[in-house]
Amino acid sequence: MHFQWYPGHMTKAKRAMQEDIRLIDVIIELVDARIPHSSKNPDIDGLANGKSRVLLLNKKDMADETIVNKWLSFYEEKGYHTIAINAKKKNELRQVNELIQKACQTKIERDRKRGIKNRPVRAMIVGIPNVGKSTFINSFAGRACAKTGNKPGVTRGKQWIRLNKQVELLDTPGILWPKFEDQIVGQHLAFIGSIRDELIQNTDLALDLIEFLCEYYPNTLSNHYEVNETCDSVAVLTELAVNRGCIQKGKEPNLDKAAFLLLDDFRNARLGRISIETPDKHKGES
Numbered sequence: 008m009h010f011q012w013y014p015g016h017m018t019k020a021k022r023a024m025q026e027d028i029r030l031i032d033v034i035i036e037l038v039d040a041r042i043p044h045s046s047k048n049p050d051i052d053g054l055a056n057g058k059s060r061v062l063l064l065n066k067k068d069m070a071d072e073t074i075v076n077k078w079l080s081f082y083e084e085k086g087y088h089t090i091a092i093n094a095k096k097k098n099e100l101r102q103v104n105e106l107i108q109k110a111c112q113t114k115i116e117r118d119r120k121r122g123i124k125n126r127p128v129r130a131m132i133v134g135i136p137n138v139g140k141s142t143f144i145n146s147f148a149g150r151a152c153a154k155t156g157n158k159p160g161v162t163r164g165k166q167w168i169r170l171n172k173q174v175e176l177l178d179t180p181g182i183l184w185p186k187f188e189d190q191i192v193g194q195h196l197a198f199i200g201s202i203r204d205e206l207i208q209n210t211d212l213a214l215d216l217i218e219f220l221c222e223y224y225p226n227t228l229s230n231h232y233e234v235n236e237t238c239d240s241v242a243v244l245t246e247l248a249v250n251r252g253c254i255q256k257g258k259e260p261n262l263d264k265a266a267f268l269l270l271d272d273f274r275n276a277r278l279g280r281i282s283i284e285t286p287d288k289h290k291g292e293s
Protein backbone atom coordinates (compact mmCIF):
# COMPACT_ATOMS: atom_id res chain seq x y z
CA MET A 8 0.00 0.00 0.00
CA HIS A 9 1.26 3.51 -0.77
CA PHE A 10 0.88 6.29 1.78
CA GLN A 11 0.91 9.97 1.07
CA TRP A 12 0.72 12.91 3.38
CA TYR A 13 -0.34 16.47 2.71
CA PRO A 14 1.31 18.62 5.34
CA GLY A 15 -0.76 21.80 4.90
CA HIS A 16 0.76 24.79 6.64
CA MET A 17 3.85 22.96 7.71
CA THR A 18 6.39 25.65 6.91
CA LYS A 19 4.43 28.30 8.78
CA ALA A 20 3.98 26.06 11.80
CA LYS A 21 7.65 25.18 11.81
CA ARG A 22 8.62 28.83 11.76
CA ALA A 23 6.29 29.56 14.68
CA MET A 24 7.83 26.69 16.58
CA GLN A 25 11.31 28.00 15.91
CA GLU A 26 10.26 31.29 17.53
CA ASP A 27 8.76 29.51 20.54
CA ILE A 28 11.80 27.34 21.04
CA ARG A 29 13.91 30.47 21.58
CA LEU A 30 11.82 31.24 24.67
CA ILE A 31 12.24 27.94 26.43
CA ASP A 32 14.84 25.91 28.28
CA VAL A 33 13.60 22.41 27.63
CA ILE A 34 11.65 20.64 24.92
CA ILE A 35 9.25 17.96 26.09
CA GLU A 36 8.63 15.70 23.15
CA LEU A 37 5.80 13.19 23.13
CA VAL A 38 5.84 10.07 20.98
CA ASP A 39 3.56 7.05 20.84
CA ALA A 40 5.09 4.21 22.86
CA ARG A 41 3.84 1.65 20.31
CA ILE A 42 5.75 3.30 17.46
CA PRO A 43 8.39 5.64 18.92
CA HIS A 44 10.45 5.75 15.74
CA SER A 45 7.59 6.53 13.36
CA SER A 46 5.84 9.01 15.64
CA LYS A 47 9.02 11.01 16.19
CA ASN A 48 9.54 13.79 13.70
CA PRO A 49 13.26 14.05 12.94
CA ASP A 50 12.94 17.80 12.15
CA ILE A 51 12.76 18.53 15.84
CA ASP A 52 16.47 17.74 16.16
CA GLY A 53 17.25 20.66 13.85
CA LEU A 54 14.77 22.95 15.58
CA ALA A 55 15.90 22.03 19.09
CA ASN A 56 19.04 24.10 18.76
CA GLY A 57 20.89 22.66 21.73
CA LYS A 58 17.96 22.87 24.19
CA SER A 59 17.60 20.17 26.83
CA ARG A 60 15.42 17.31 25.69
CA VAL A 61 12.83 15.28 27.53
CA LEU A 62 11.23 12.44 25.63
CA LEU A 63 7.98 10.92 26.88
CA LEU A 64 6.82 7.60 25.48
CA ASN A 65 3.09 8.14 25.87
CA LYS A 66 0.24 5.61 25.80
CA LYS A 67 2.38 3.08 27.61
CA ASP A 68 -0.84 1.39 28.71
CA MET A 69 -1.32 0.28 25.08
CA ALA A 70 2.25 -0.83 24.37
CA ASP A 71 4.22 -3.97 25.17
CA GLU A 72 6.03 -3.24 28.44
CA THR A 73 9.19 -5.22 27.65
CA ILE A 74 9.64 -3.42 24.36
CA VAL A 75 8.89 -0.03 25.91
CA ASN A 76 11.73 -0.64 28.38
CA LYS A 77 14.07 -1.41 25.49
CA TRP A 78 13.10 1.87 23.85
CA LEU A 79 13.79 3.75 27.08
CA SER A 80 17.35 2.35 27.19
CA PHE A 81 17.74 3.11 23.49
CA TYR A 82 16.85 6.78 23.90
CA GLU A 83 18.76 7.16 27.17
CA GLU A 84 21.87 6.05 25.34
CA LYS A 85 21.20 8.81 22.84
CA GLY A 86 21.22 11.39 25.63
CA TYR A 87 17.48 11.92 26.15
CA HIS A 88 15.89 12.19 29.56
CA THR A 89 13.06 9.76 29.05
CA ILE A 90 10.23 7.87 30.73
CA ALA A 91 7.08 6.07 29.63
CA ILE A 92 3.78 7.58 30.71
CA ASN A 93 0.04 7.31 30.45
CA ALA A 94 -0.98 10.94 29.98
CA LYS A 95 -4.48 10.16 31.21
CA LYS A 96 -3.17 9.27 34.66
CA LYS A 97 -2.47 12.48 36.53
CA ASN A 98 -0.83 10.75 39.48
CA GLU A 99 1.88 9.23 37.27
CA LEU A 100 3.06 12.57 36.02
CA ARG A 101 4.93 13.62 39.14
CA GLN A 102 7.97 11.88 37.74
CA VAL A 103 7.90 14.15 34.70
CA ASN A 104 8.60 17.12 36.92
CA GLU A 105 11.69 15.42 38.33
CA LEU A 106 12.83 14.55 34.84
CA ILE A 107 12.48 18.18 33.72
CA GLN A 108 14.63 19.32 36.65
CA LYS A 109 17.24 16.71 35.78
CA ALA A 110 17.26 17.75 32.14
CA CYS A 111 17.74 21.38 33.14
CA GLN A 112 20.38 20.78 35.79
CA THR A 113 23.05 22.75 33.90
CA LYS A 114 20.80 25.78 33.50
CA ILE A 115 19.72 25.64 37.13
CA GLU A 116 23.38 25.47 38.24
CA ARG A 117 24.27 28.37 35.95
CA ASP A 118 21.44 30.48 37.41
CA ARG A 119 22.57 29.61 40.93
CA LYS A 120 26.15 30.69 40.22
CA ARG A 121 24.85 33.98 38.88
CA GLY A 122 22.86 34.47 42.05
CA ILE A 123 19.50 33.84 40.40
CA LYS A 124 17.42 31.68 42.68
CA ASN A 125 14.15 29.89 42.01
CA ARG A 126 13.72 30.99 38.43
CA PRO A 127 11.35 28.43 36.92
CA VAL A 128 12.50 26.50 33.88
CA ARG A 129 10.41 27.02 30.79
CA ALA A 130 9.14 24.10 28.82
CA MET A 131 7.26 23.44 25.63
CA ILE A 132 5.41 20.32 24.51
CA VAL A 133 5.94 19.11 20.96
CA GLY A 134 4.80 16.13 18.94
CA ILE A 135 2.88 14.92 15.92
CA PRO A 136 -0.95 14.99 16.04
CA ASN A 137 -2.70 12.45 18.23
CA VAL A 138 0.26 11.46 20.43
CA GLY A 139 -1.53 12.95 23.44
CA LYS A 140 -0.16 16.49 23.76
CA SER A 141 -3.45 18.08 24.89
CA THR A 142 -4.21 15.21 27.24
CA PHE A 143 -0.74 15.56 28.74
CA ILE A 144 -1.01 19.34 29.19
CA ASN A 145 -4.43 18.98 30.82
CA SER A 146 -3.29 16.24 33.19
CA PHE A 147 0.10 17.71 33.93
CA ALA A 148 -1.06 21.27 34.44
CA GLY A 149 -4.33 20.35 36.12
CA ARG A 150 -6.96 22.84 37.08
CA ALA A 151 -5.02 24.34 39.95
CA CYS A 152 -2.49 26.04 37.72
CA ALA A 153 -3.06 29.62 36.79
CA LYS A 154 -2.03 31.06 33.51
CA THR A 155 0.74 33.56 34.09
CA GLY A 156 -0.48 35.89 31.38
CA ASN A 157 1.45 37.78 28.78
CA LYS A 158 4.85 39.06 29.65
CA PRO A 159 5.32 42.15 27.53
CA GLY A 160 8.57 42.56 25.75
CA VAL A 161 9.84 39.09 26.37
CA THR A 162 7.08 36.74 25.37
CA ARG A 163 4.49 38.87 23.69
CA GLY A 164 1.29 36.98 22.93
CA LYS A 165 2.45 33.83 24.68
CA GLN A 166 0.52 32.20 27.47
CA TRP A 167 2.46 30.35 30.12
CA ILE A 168 1.04 27.94 32.62
CA ARG A 169 2.78 28.05 35.97
CA LEU A 170 2.89 24.40 36.96
CA ASN A 171 4.70 24.90 40.24
CA LYS A 172 7.61 26.92 41.58
CA GLN A 173 9.98 25.10 39.28
CA VAL A 174 8.28 24.86 35.90
CA GLU A 175 6.39 27.06 33.46
CA LEU A 176 4.81 25.50 30.42
CA LEU A 177 3.95 27.18 27.15
CA ASP A 178 0.24 26.51 26.88
CA THR A 179 0.11 25.75 23.16
CA PRO A 180 1.90 22.64 21.99
CA GLY A 181 4.16 22.64 18.96
CA ILE A 182 2.62 20.44 16.32
CA LEU A 183 4.97 18.59 14.04
CA TRP A 184 3.75 16.53 11.15
CA PRO A 185 4.68 12.93 10.76
CA LYS A 186 7.45 12.46 8.29
CA PHE A 187 7.69 9.50 6.03
CA GLU A 188 9.61 9.09 2.90
CA ASP A 189 9.75 5.59 4.29
CA GLN A 190 6.53 3.66 3.56
CA ILE A 191 6.95 1.50 6.64
CA VAL A 192 6.68 4.63 8.79
CA GLY A 193 3.44 5.48 6.96
CA GLN A 194 2.11 2.01 7.54
CA HIS A 195 2.87 2.14 11.27
CA LEU A 196 1.19 5.53 11.64
CA ALA A 197 -1.83 4.15 9.81
CA PHE A 198 -1.99 1.09 12.10
CA ILE A 199 -2.43 3.31 15.15
CA GLY A 200 -4.89 5.58 13.34
CA SER A 201 -2.70 8.65 12.93
CA ILE A 202 -3.23 9.12 9.21
CA ARG A 203 -6.45 10.57 7.90
CA ASP A 204 -8.78 7.74 7.02
CA GLU A 205 -9.60 8.88 3.51
CA LEU A 206 -5.99 8.32 2.51
CA ILE A 207 -6.07 4.70 3.51
CA GLN A 208 -7.28 1.44 2.08
CA ASN A 209 -8.57 -0.17 5.27
CA THR A 210 -8.65 -3.68 3.88
CA ASP A 211 -5.03 -3.59 2.72
CA LEU A 212 -3.99 -2.10 6.03
CA ALA A 213 -5.85 -4.81 7.97
CA LEU A 214 -4.13 -7.49 5.88
CA ASP A 215 -0.76 -5.92 6.75
CA LEU A 216 -1.74 -5.89 10.42
CA ILE A 217 -2.78 -9.55 10.29
CA GLU A 218 0.63 -10.46 8.84
CA PHE A 219 2.37 -8.47 11.56
CA LEU A 220 0.31 -9.98 14.38
CA CYS A 221 0.70 -13.56 13.13
CA GLU A 222 4.48 -13.10 13.05
CA TYR A 223 5.11 -11.12 16.25
CA TYR A 224 2.08 -11.75 18.44
CA PRO A 225 1.00 -15.29 17.53
CA ASN A 226 -2.31 -16.51 18.99
CA THR A 227 -3.63 -12.98 19.42
CA LEU A 228 -6.01 -13.31 16.47
CA SER A 229 -6.94 -16.92 17.15
CA ASN A 230 -7.71 -16.12 20.79
CA HIS A 231 -9.68 -13.02 20.00
CA TYR A 232 -11.58 -13.99 16.86
CA GLU A 233 -11.32 -17.79 16.84
CA VAL A 234 -9.64 -17.78 13.45
CA ASN A 235 -6.92 -20.07 12.14
CA GLU A 236 -3.69 -18.16 11.88
CA THR A 237 -2.50 -19.23 8.46
CA CYS A 238 0.05 -17.31 6.44
CA ASP A 239 -2.78 -16.35 4.07
CA SER A 240 -3.95 -13.03 5.50
CA VAL A 241 -6.97 -12.84 3.18
CA ALA A 242 -8.15 -16.21 4.51
CA VAL A 243 -7.71 -14.95 8.09
CA LEU A 244 -9.68 -11.76 7.39
CA THR A 245 -12.40 -13.74 5.62
CA GLU A 246 -12.76 -16.09 8.60
CA LEU A 247 -12.81 -13.12 10.93
CA ALA A 248 -15.61 -11.58 8.85
CA VAL A 249 -17.65 -14.77 9.03
CA ASN A 250 -17.06 -15.29 12.78
CA ARG A 251 -18.02 -11.73 13.57
CA GLY A 252 -21.07 -11.58 11.32
CA CYS A 253 -19.57 -9.14 8.82
CA ILE A 254 -21.67 -10.37 5.91
CA GLN A 255 -22.97 -8.47 2.91
CA LYS A 256 -25.75 -9.08 0.41
CA GLY A 257 -25.50 -12.50 -1.18
CA LYS A 258 -24.10 -13.83 2.13
CA GLU A 259 -20.56 -12.93 1.10
CA PRO A 260 -18.08 -11.99 3.84
CA ASN A 261 -17.69 -8.22 4.02
CA LEU A 262 -13.92 -7.75 4.23
CA ASP A 263 -14.12 -3.96 4.51
CA LYS A 264 -16.29 -4.22 7.58
CA ALA A 265 -14.07 -6.91 9.10
CA ALA A 266 -11.01 -4.74 8.40
CA PHE A 267 -12.60 -1.81 10.19
CA LEU A 268 -13.49 -4.00 13.15
CA LEU A 269 -9.96 -5.39 13.44
CA LEU A 270 -8.31 -1.97 13.14
CA ASP A 271 -10.71 -0.50 15.67
CA ASP A 272 -10.01 -3.31 18.15
CA PHE A 273 -6.28 -2.88 17.67
CA ARG A 274 -6.38 0.93 17.98
CA ASN A 275 -8.33 0.69 21.20
CA ALA A 276 -5.97 -1.94 22.64
CA ARG A 277 -8.75 -4.54 22.78
CA LEU A 278 -6.23 -7.06 21.39
CA GLY A 279 -3.91 -6.37 24.31
CA ARG A 280 -0.73 -4.36 24.71
CA ILE A 281 1.07 -4.50 21.40
CA SER A 282 4.17 -2.67 20.18
CA ILE A 283 4.67 -2.31 16.47
CA GLU A 284 8.28 -1.16 16.59
CA THR A 285 11.32 -2.43 18.45
CA PRO A 286 14.58 -0.50 18.77
CA ASP A 287 16.68 -3.38 17.39
CA LYS A 288 16.14 -2.20 13.82
CA HIS A 289 17.28 1.33 14.63
CA LYS A 290 20.59 0.70 16.38
CA GLY A 291 23.28 2.84 14.83
CA GLU A 292 20.87 5.53 13.59
CA SER A 293 21.50 9.07 14.73
Ligand code: G4P
Pocket residue numbers: 065066067068069092093094095134135136137138139140141142143
Ligand atom coordinates in the same frame (compact mmCIF):
# COMPACT_ATOMS: atom_id res chain seq x y z
P1 G4P B 1 -2.86 15.58 20.54
O1 G4P B 1 -3.17 16.77 21.40
O2 G4P B 1 -1.40 15.24 20.55
O3 G4P B 1 -3.38 15.65 19.15
O4 G4P B 1 -3.56 14.30 21.22
P2 G4P B 1 -4.77 14.23 22.26
O5 G4P B 1 -4.33 14.72 23.60
O6 G4P B 1 -5.97 14.84 21.65
O7 G4P B 1 -4.94 12.64 22.38
C1 G4P B 1 -5.33 11.83 21.28
C2 G4P B 1 -6.09 10.63 21.80
O8 G4P B 1 -5.20 9.80 22.57
C3 G4P B 1 -7.25 10.94 22.73
O9 G4P B 1 -8.24 9.94 22.53
C4 G4P B 1 -6.66 10.75 24.11
O10 G4P B 1 -7.63 10.47 25.09
C5 G4P B 1 -5.76 9.55 23.86
N1 G4P B 1 -4.64 9.45 24.81
C6 G4P B 1 -3.74 10.40 25.12
N2 G4P B 1 -2.83 9.92 25.97
C7 G4P B 1 -3.15 8.63 26.22
C8 G4P B 1 -2.56 7.56 27.02
O11 G4P B 1 -1.51 7.71 27.66
N3 G4P B 1 -3.19 6.35 26.97
C9 G4P B 1 -4.31 6.13 26.22
N4 G4P B 1 -4.85 4.91 26.26
N5 G4P B 1 -4.88 7.10 25.47
C10 G4P B 1 -4.31 8.32 25.47
P3 G4P B 1 -9.55 10.21 21.68
O12 G4P B 1 -10.13 8.88 21.39
O13 G4P B 1 -9.23 11.12 20.56
O14 G4P B 1 -10.44 10.98 22.65
P4 G4P B 1 -11.03 10.50 24.06
O15 G4P B 1 -10.92 9.03 24.15
O16 G4P B 1 -10.20 11.18 25.10
O17 G4P B 1 -12.41 11.01 24.03
